[in-house]
Amino acid sequence: MTGGEPKRPFFRPPHDEDEWEWRHRLRANAGTRLGLRLVVAVVGLVLVLGGFALVPLPGPGWLIVILGLAVWASEIEPASDLLEWVKRQVRRWERWVKAQSRGVQALVVLVTFAFVAGVLWLTFRLTGLPGFLPDGLTRWLEANLAL
Known part of the structure; x- marks a missing residue:
C-alpha cells in the first residue's frame, strides 16, 4: 500500500454485485453482522488448527488449512491477502516442479x-x-x- 491509498477495513464490506442475498441480509443488521463474523472466525479457526494438526500426517492437512483461510477470507480482508499469497506460492512451486x-x-x-x-x-x-x-x-x- 502506498501513502495515498485509503486504508482497507479489517472486515470486508458487502459487495452489491457479487455477494449472496443472505449475506446482504445478515450484514444489514449490526447483531447478525457480528454473528456472521464470529461464525466465520470460529469455523475458520477450527479448520486452520485442525489442518495444522494434520499436516505431519498423510492426508489433506495443508488443504484443510487453506480451506480455513478461504472461510476467513470471506469476511476478513487480511485473510484474503494471505490466501492470495498462498495461492501464488503454490502456483510458483507447481511451475518450478514442472520446469x-x-x-x-x-x-x-x-x-x-x-x-x-x-x-x-x-x-x-x-x-x-x-x-x-x-x-x-x-x-x-x-x-x-x-x-
Whole structure:
C-alpha cells in the first residue's frame, strides 16, 4: 500500500454485485453482522488448527488449512491477502516442479514419500498400530519395521 491509498477495513464490506442475498441480509443488521463474523472466525479457526494438526500426517492437512483461510477470507480482508499469497506460492512451486527434469521430479516424489513414510512410522511407533489393520499386515509391520 502506498501513502495515498485509503486504508482497507479489517472486515470486508458487502459487495452489491457479487455477494449472496443472505449475506446482504445478515450484514444489514449490526447483531447478525457480528454473528456472521464470529461464525466465520470460529469455523475458520477450527479448520486452520485442525489442518495444522494434520499436516505431519498423510492426508489433506495443508488443504484443510487453506480451506480455513478461504472461510476467513470471506469476511476478513487480511485473510484474503494471505490466501492470495498462498495461492501464488503454490502456483510458483507447481511451475518450478514442472520446469524440472523427470529426474528432479522423481526426486521430489521420492523425498515426499520418504517424509510421509517416516511420519507414519514415527506415529505408529509412538502410538501403536491401529486395530483395523489385518493381522497378517500387523505381524509383518511388527517384524520388519520394528513397530
